[in-house]
Amino acid sequence: MGKKSVIPFGPQHPVLPEPLHLDLVVEDEVVIEAVPQIGFVHRGLERLVQTKDYNQFIYVAERICGICAFGHSMGYAETVERLMGVEIPKRAEYLRVIWHELSRVHSHILWLGLAADAFGHEALFMHCWRLRERVLDLFEKTTGGRVIFSVVKVGGVQRDIDKDMFDQFISTLEGIKDEYKQICDAFLTDPSVYNRTAGVGLIPTEDALNLSMVGPFARASNVGYDVRTLGNGAYGDLSDFSPIVSQNCDCYARMEVRAAEVPQSIDIIEELIAKIPAGDIAVPVKGSPAVDSEACNVVEQPRGECFYYAKGNGTKYLDRMRMRTPTSQNLAGMAVALEGCDVADVNMIVLTIDPCISCTER
């Protein structure tokens, strides 16, 4: 038996875009326990809901995280709409889902780039991020922003997208498909990448279920849960949707699932653009949430299920707003995945849960 020691990992580490600290208890080169520590970017945004009214808070909600910005504003707006019994126009539902899926495309491509960087493939990282820029351009043209969009409001959306712009969406997304396929081939067929990721950070399906894992992290362990199957909003109008799962349960599977979700999102966008109904993009919302009214909601963010809860108190300020983000749910899974791995694999495993610490701490 080797000597036990503790290696601190993070909060500043080349593989981590955000601060996460791990105390790795190692025996020789094997991790026997990993204790996560967060709390470096806690901003108290849930508290802020008591001093920003329910219309203003949407701008706070989307600043929870730069990558999931759209998803948070959509999830928050849907929760408040459910709280107040507001039904939004169908066109607004479609526009929200189109932008949300576009967010998933850019988030997954961003993650693939980070993964490439983690296993030392810097050219691949560069190509991923170059491709992502074209998706961000679509955001800029339709919302005016590349990171924070501010297009969702309680009752609908702020801006419409016209037919010419939708045509640009389709031409851009079709245009990136070939390049994306080449990039995916590098991830999924390159033997050096395969050797680095296959069999690493295993979480069997049963453990994934016991640990309540969500998102691509869970789907890579063959858990077929995806909030989009519940058919909220425009997702209910999709002709066919089934979650992408993998049975390999390792880092390679997590890459495989995310890589396959990008074309799936592009298909969803194209289908909704073909089906989008004409009409209003918002309804006026008046009054305040009733005293002691409560509502909850789930949204499939790029990293997995995000849970929202809101409680009204009769004033225009909410009593409580809760966002349970996918990463906070997946931290337990990450700690378990790290047990028994080599120290050299820690960065790869940590990255494959796609941790979003800003979301987790809010």
Add this chain to the structure above:
Amino acid sequence: MAFQQEFVPLELEQLHRAAAVLKVEGWRFIQTHAVNTDDGIDLYYSFMKDGRVVNYRVAGVQKGQAVPSITDLFLAAFVFENEARELFGVDMRDIAIDFDGALYAPAQAEPMTIITPEQKAAREKARKAAEAKAAKDAAPAEAPEGAAPAKGGFVMTPERRARLDAKLATMSPEKVAKVEAALKAREAEAAASGSNTASGSAQAQASAPAADSREATQEKAAGATAATAAAKDADLEAKLATMDPAKAAKVRAALAGKAAASEAAVEAAPAAAEEPLAERFADEQLEALIGLMDDEKAAVVKKALNMKEGK
């Protein structure tokens, strides 16, 4: 499989047992969060199965009251339980990964329990306004059971008159005149339609639209709110009095229907959330469920339960 939400009350003593049952039944743990209330901290435990989200609410947890951790069953809860302790001061016990107050290490203790006097006053005002509205909405429902007032519609009792006088004292002379005129019209109308039971019972419901349009004014002045509502009520009555009787009866019937529908919706909501919790989380039920599990899984749940119960 569509999304459904439910909020179900749960006793603190049942919490850990409930979590064990839900685990055995295959519910997925979503999250835990706390809400600061006047009666203590409400803890919410959310679980999902087949698109159904059930939020179990443990209400009024007091400072120093021990809350058992469910991390022995659902490890993913460790972040939320640490959060509840640091931000709300909930005394969480036996968390599997315990940060011991160093998760966020906030500069101020229990920051989420601090409510400014202004926030408190605004909430109190909104609550009173909601209670007044609920009382007003509830009154017409009882009216048909009474003998004389139901038949004759509006009756000015001495108490009503006293309340109205107090409100009129705060209003402008023009408004007072308007209210008085409307009252006279209302009394005349009540006398005229004394034998008409359908419009008589519907008449009492006429406050519904006034209550709806009142929402925006709730936050402006609590004292003026009730008076404004009374004036609007009276305005509506005055308008109805000037209308063709047949048309007025139709409007009243529509309003009564609307009020009845909203009442039915309010009654249906808690009924849907009710579950026989005591039976569901009873010993026999739990034993039966554990019996259905494979040995390894059953051993984990039994061990967790025994540890909690000090066996």
